[in-house]
Amino acid sequence: xxxxxxxxxxxxxxxxxxxxxxxASGFTFSDYYMAWVRQAPTKGLxxxxxxxxxxxxxxxxxxxxxRFTISRxxxxxxxxLQMDSLRSEDTATYYCTTIGNYGWFAYWGQGTLVTVSx
Amino acid sequence: xxxxxxxxxxSASVGDRVTLSCKAGQNxxxxxxxxxxxxxxxxxxxxxxxxxxQTGIPSRFSGSGSGTDYTLTISSLQPEDVATYFxxxxxxxxxxxxxxxxxxx
Numbered sequence: 306x307x308x309x310x311x312x313x314x315x316x317x318x319x320x321x322x323x324x325x326x327x328x329a330s331g332f333t334f335s336d337y338y339m340a341w342v343r344q345a346p347t348k349g350l351x352x353x354x355x356x357x358x359x360x361x362x363x364x365x366x367x368x369x370x371x372r373f374t375i376s377r378x379x380x381x382x383x384x385x386l387q388m389d390s391l392r393s394e395d396t397a398t399y400y401c402t403t404i405g406n407y408g409w410f411a412y413w414g415q416g417t418l419v420t421v422s423x
Numbered sequence: 424x425x426x427x428x429x430x431x432x433x434s435a436s437v438g439d440r441v442t443l444s445c446k447a448g449q450n451x452x453x454x455x456x457x458x459x460x461x462x463x464x465x466x467x468x469x470x471x472x473x474x475x476x477q478t479g480i481p482s483r484f485s486g487s488g489s490g491t492d493y494t495l496t497i498s499s500l501q502p503e504d505v506a507t508y509f510x511x512x513x514x515x516x517x518x519x520x521x522x523x524x525x526x527x528x
Contacts, residue, residue, distance in 0.1 A: 407454055
């Protein structure tokens with residue numbers, strides 16, 4: 306059974322940093338592109354960042370470029386999101402997801418809530 | 424690419440045939456997925472490539488469409504289908520629609 310378990314969320318002040326982790330199991334992690342998708346409270350879904358099988362290629366939405374860094378450790382079957390210079394508009398539940406062959410998000414974790422507030 | 428879902432709220436009776444709409448701002452070549460999100464849960468993939476049913480999803484769910492206009496159909500609405508449904512295009516980067524909230528009348 307595919308499992309994705311996020312951790313690392315919490316309350317953080319604007320301008321500070323936070324690192325999210327996602328532990329994967331039940332599938333061959335290195336066979337999948339991975340992504341982070343977020344959802345602000347009572348809002349819709351928003352893709353944040355994606356990473357290739359070996360981590361050699363990364364992609365970001367414009368609003369987080371230069372502030373967020375996606376990475377992975379295939380030996381540990383883990384995905385990460387380093388978030389720096391956090392803003393109030395980054396407040397959301399962050400989901401770890403697998404990416405299907407052409408770009409759909411096949412499996413999702415339960416999410417971790419990040420609240421950016423003073 | 425802008426994705427517009429309609430209606431934003433839909434109320435239907437158990438057993439009804441329900442149709443949800445998703446319109447893209449440009450041709451997305453069937454690169455469209457549908458997700459179901461129940462209250463307090465993560466989204467779940469229902470349909471990918473516009474009409475391919477994800478493994479384990481009940482056959483009452485189906486997807487159709489082409490070009491800019493796509494539809495998710497539930498052939499016979501069940502109580503457990505109460506949720507918000509999102510569409511997603513992945514033809515050019517990726518964007519989601521704003522969702523359709525489905526309620527039981």
